[in-house]
Amino acid sequence: xxxxxxxxxxxxxxxxxxxxxxxxxxxxxxxxxxxxxxxxxxxxxxxxxxxxxxxxxxxxxxxxxxxxxxxxxxxxxxxxxxxxxxxxxxxxxxxxxxxxxxxxxxxxxxxxxxxxxxxxxxxxxxxxxxxxxxxxxxxxxxxxxxxxxxxxxxxxxxxxxxxxxxxxxxxxxxxxxxxxxxxxxxxxxxxxxxxxxxxxxxxxxxxxxxxxxxxxxxxxxxxxxxxxxxxxxxxxxxxxxxxxxxxxxxxxxxxxxxxxxxxxxxxxxxxxxxxxxxxxxxxxxxxxxxxxxxxxxxxxxxxxxxxxxxxxxxxxxxxxxxxxxxxxxxxxxxxxxxxxxxxxxxxxxxxxxxxxxxxxxxxxxxxxxxxxxxxxxxxxxxxxxxxxxxxxxxxxxxxxxxxxxxxxxxxxxxxxxxxxxxxxxxxxxxxxxxxxxxxxxxxxxxxxxxxxxxxxxxxxxxxxxxxxxxxxxxxxxxxxxxxxxxxxxxxxxxxxxxxxxxxxxxxxxxxxxxxxxxxxxxxxxxxxxxxxxxxxxxxxxxxxxxxxxxxxxxxxxxxxxxxxxxxxxxxxxxxxxxxxxxxxxxxxxxxxxxxxxxxxxxxxxxxxxxxxxxxxxxxxxxxxxxxxxxxxxxxxxxxxxxxxxxxxxxxxxxxxxxxxx
Amino acid sequence: xxxxxxxxxxxxxxxxxxxxxxxxxxxxxxxxxxxxxxxxxxxxxxxxxxxxxxxxxxxxxxxxxxxxxxxxxxxxxxxxxxxxxxxxxxxxxxxxxxxxxxxxxxxxxxxxxxxxxxxxxxxxxxxxxxxxxxxxxxxxxxxxxxxxxxxxxxxxxxx
Numbered sequence: 115x116x117x118x119x120x121x122x123x124x125x126x127x128x129x130x131x132x133x134x135x136x137x138x139x140x141x142x143x144x145x146x147x148x149x150x151x152x153x154x155x156x157x158x159x160x161x162x163x164x165x166x167x168x169x170x171x172x173x174x175x176x177x178x179x180x181x182x183x184x185x186x187x188x189x190x191x192x193x194x195x196x197x198x199x200x201x202x203x204x205x206x207x208x209x210x211x212x213x214x215x216x217x218x219x220x221x222x223x224x225x226x227x228x229x230x231x232x233x234x235x236x237x238x239x240x241x242x243x244x245x246x247x248x249x250x251x252x253x254x255x256x257x258x259x260x261x262x263x264x265x266x267x268x269x270x271x272x273x274x275x276x277x278x279x280x281x282x283x284x285x286x287x288x289x290x291x292x293x294x295x296x297x298x299x300x301x302x303x304x305x306x307x308x309x310x311x312x313x314x315x316x317x318x319x320x321x322x323x324x325x326x327x328x329x330x331x332x333x334x335x336x337x338x339x340x341x342x343x344x345x346x347x348x349x350x351x352x353x354x355x356x357x358x359x360x361x362x363x364x365x366x367x368x369x370x371x372x373x374x375x376x377x378x379x380x381x382x383x384x385x386x387x388x389x390x391x392x393x394x395x396x397x398x399x400x401x402x403x404x405x406x407x408x409x410x411x412x413x414x415x416x417x418x419x420x421x422x423x424x425x426x427x428x429x430x431x432x433x434x435x436x437x438x439x440x441x442x443x444x445x446x447x448x449x450x451x452x453x454x455x456x457x458x459x460x461x462x463x464x465x466x467x468x469x470x471x472x473x474x475x476x477x478x479x480x481x482x483x484x485x486x487x488x489x490x491x492x493x494x495x496x497x498x499x500x501x502x503x504x505x506x507x508x509x510x511x512x513x514x515x516x517x518x519x520x521x522x523x524x525x526x527x528x529x530x531x532x533x534x535x536x537x538x539x540x541x542x543x544x545x546x547x548x549x550x551x552x553x554x555x556x557x558x559x560x561x562x563x564x565x566x567x568x569x570x571x572x573x574x575x576x577x578x579x580x581x582x583x584x585x586x587x588x589x590x591x592x593x594x595x596x597x598x599x600x601x602x603x604x605x606x607x608x609x610x611x612x613x614x615x616x617x618x619x620x621x622x623x624x625x626x627x628x629x630x631x632x633x634x635x636x637x638x639x640x641x642x643x644x645x646x647x648x649x650x651x652x653x654x655x656x657x658x659x660x661x662x663x664x665x666x667x668x669x670x671x672x673x674x675x676x677x678x679x680x681x682x683x684x685x686x687x688x689x690x691x692x693x694x695x696x697x698x699x700x701x702x703x704x705x706x707x708x709x710x711x712x713x714x715x716x717x718x719x720x721x722x723x724x725x726x727x728x729x730x731x732x733x734x735x736x737x738x739x740x741x742x743x744x745x746x747x748x749x750x751x752x753x754x755x756x757x758x759x760x761x762x763x764x765x766x767x768x769x770x771x772x773x774x775x
Numbered sequence: 776x777x778x779x780x781x782x783x784x785x786x787x788x789x790x791x792x793x794x795x796x797x798x799x800x801x802x803x804x805x806x807x808x809x810x811x812x813x814x815x816x817x818x819x820x821x822x823x824x825x826x827x828x829x830x831x832x833x834x835x836x837x838x839x840x841x842x843x844x845x846x847x848x849x850x851x852x853x854x855x856x857x858x859x860x861x862x863x864x865x866x867x868x869x870x871x872x873x874x875x876x877x878x879x880x881x882x883x884x885x886x887x888x889x890x891x892x893x894x895x896x897x898x899x900x901x902x903x904x905x906x907x908x909x910x911x912x913x914x915x916x917x918x919x920x921x922x923x924x925x926x927x928x929x930x931x932x933x934x
Contacts, residue, residue, distance in 0.1 A: 349831065356826055458901055470893045478886040485882045495878060498820045500828065500871025507886045637799040716798065725799050 120170025121261035127163035128251035134244030138237035153240035154225035161222035181267030184260040190273035192663040201274040207260035238306030273693035282342035289335030294400035296328025301397035308446040318380035330748035337741030348699035348714040355504040361403035367476035368396040384454030398436040460530040464522035520577020542576030564629035574618030609751025620740025626733035634728040647730040708735040
């Protein structure tokens with residue numbers, strides 16, 4: 115009954131989405147305020163029904179209703195509660211449900227908090243949201259229905275894939291989807307602006323919080339996925355240039371560019387047409403990210419053939435939305451007025467530089483990811499594009515970006531003073547040079563480029579600090595005055611500094627962990643000792659441990675300093691799940707400062723020895739700390755007064771209400 | 776197996792074991808050769824896996840290739856010779872960094888091409904804009920805008 119209710123609610127949501135998609139647009143065309151005002155209530159109602167459908171599915175999972183096929187295939191009554199809940203989106207159908215739920219939620223937010231938007235813009239934007247929602251609802255109902263029943267209900271479910279039985283599943287997919295779907299708002303506003311043929315700086319002010327929020331979620335989602343891969347894989351890699359990862363990196367790169375170009379548009383009224391295009395591209399990449407990964411086409415062109423219905427539907431959605439949006443852009447964009455002149459050496463110029471390199475980097479990832487597919491489809495020839503390609507192309511594009519980054523915030527709008535900015539960055543440059551020299555002196559053996567990477571990372575971090583120091587006149591005015599200035603600084607200035615600093619931190623972590631880590635691969639017997647960096651690990655033996663729905667074979671290693679001081683115990687394991695007859699590797703991590711010892715077990719040998727892989731990953735945690743700092747920067751920026759003041763004016767609204775009474 | 780983190784976005788079909796790649800018994804005693812072998816392994820694709828290098832993969836084929844790479848190195852091959860040998864045997868598909876050829880020209884040409892095009896467009900755009908800025912009435916408002924401005928100013932003055 116609950117599943118049927120959910121199914122029915124989703125159908126009603128489709129109906130509502132269709133109304134939301136059409137009526138408001140008709141209203142804006144005919145200047146009919148009543149039709150336009152239908153947008154908000156239908157968006158809210160649509161959200162209510164989608165939420166009902168999602169709740170129904172969640173209920174089926176929580177009560178382990180195995181008569182529902184989707185629950186039977188992906189859940190198990192023995193699983194801990196949290197995994198029963200997260201397994202909702204651990205499969206295709208359920209994750210699509212999560213996607214539309216977030217979409218409807220954001221639509222409802224626009225409906226509720228968009229009171230200060232011009233009526234036509236709000237109506238059009240919500241209508242576009244309605245189109246996206248309708249397409250997805252139809253996709254779910256026709257090809258990916260999660261509410262299907264099995265005639266004879268089994269007693270037990272097949273269990274969630276053991277790799278996914280991890281807290282990572284609770285955070286990573288929802289964050290990614292919050293990011294992807296968040297960009298849909300920017301897309302809808304862009305299309306709405308094109309439909310109206312009018313756009314101004316206020317547009318950027320309305321859209322920026324959405325882009326910022328989506329970007330924050332995506333940043334955290336990608337970082338979380340990277341950390342998940344790092345500890346789950348068993349060999350300590352954190353980024354693989356895998357198509358699935360690239361699919362999430364592309365919207366992030368485009369979204370980062372959008373965030374910066376929207377600043378120019380908001381402050382200076384320039385780059386309007388470009389910002390609109392970026393908004394379209396960013397969401398298009400989110401769609402491609404969601405779909406190409408989902409359809410399995412990334413692994414092989416032939417995956418399309420195994421499920422033609424789903425594949426064709428996906429292709430149709432991509433063609434209609436991306437193609438339609440770009441066509442509309444090509445037609446209407448020339449109508450939009452350009453504005454805001456600026457010299458090449460200026461804050462705008464720096465942001466254009468940022469956009470140029472970010473979009474090129476994004477295009478590089480796009481081509482690298484899809485080239486093998488295209489080549490195979492066109493010529494039948496198979497090539498591989500893997501990490502060495504991306505490292506060779508993406509790196510050189512990102513380095514200039516990082517070097518120029520500290521200059522941007524120090525330059526004035528319209529016409530900047532490059533020499534002055536360089537002078538103010540002198541201290542940062544000296545610090546970077548020192549770091550580089552220290553890296554050369556202390557770290558022998560790593561790649562020659564590594565110290566330069568570390569130097570650039572330090573330059574970026576010091577540059578972000580310089581920005582704040584310059585703005586607060588720290589050390590030049592009395593401390594209290596500087597503090598007052600720091601408090602009075604716009605939050606968005608702090609946000610910029612934090613986000614830039616965080617990127618530097620991440621880069622430092624990447625450089626250190628890849629260049630200066632060490633590795634031991636060995637077969638050990640009880641009593642053997644391995645030495646790595648300044649630690650000694652002694653193998654104390656193997657034992658078994660029973661978990662709720664798995665069995666662990668645990669290896670116990672005692673960790674000491676070189677001088678013999680005991681630090682702790684590491685217990686990597688091999689975890690077998692009887693329900694799926696699968697084994698996973700559970701690596702043991704020991705955190706020392708921001709560095710980590712990483713130990714994982716290989717297959718047990720006949721002679722009761724065990725193969726182990728031991729890594730020392732210096733400064734590896736900085737990679738993810740950096741992402742958190744970036745997130746914090748986004749949050750600070752989001753709390754900026756400017757973004758709130760632009761938004762609702764409660765006092766006036768209340769007065770208007772009283773007057774109406 | 777590398778796609779674990781993002782796996783939920785994928786159809787779920789996993790091999791039954793997730794042990795790591797290079798095994799202790801494969802490692803060469805000569806550390807320089809071993810370092811070269813590892814570097815080479817990272818550039819070679821495990822052809823039965825999804826986008827994994829033979830250095831990461833635990834598939835039997837990857838193991839065979841790792842051993843093969845080490846044999847060639849011990850026989851005195853240079854890195855380029857080892858790669859040539861494997862390409863001759865398994866085709867270009869084995870290389871994770873495709874070689875520059877007509878088939879991959881677009882792949883390798885795109886990043887620098889796009890960057891240069893972007894720079895060119897920006898330079899042209901800036902020139903044109905500067906030209907336009909020198910025209911006297913570029914910054915003038917239209918009559919409608921003038922009227923709107925007057926209205927706004929009047930409203931602003933009234934409050």
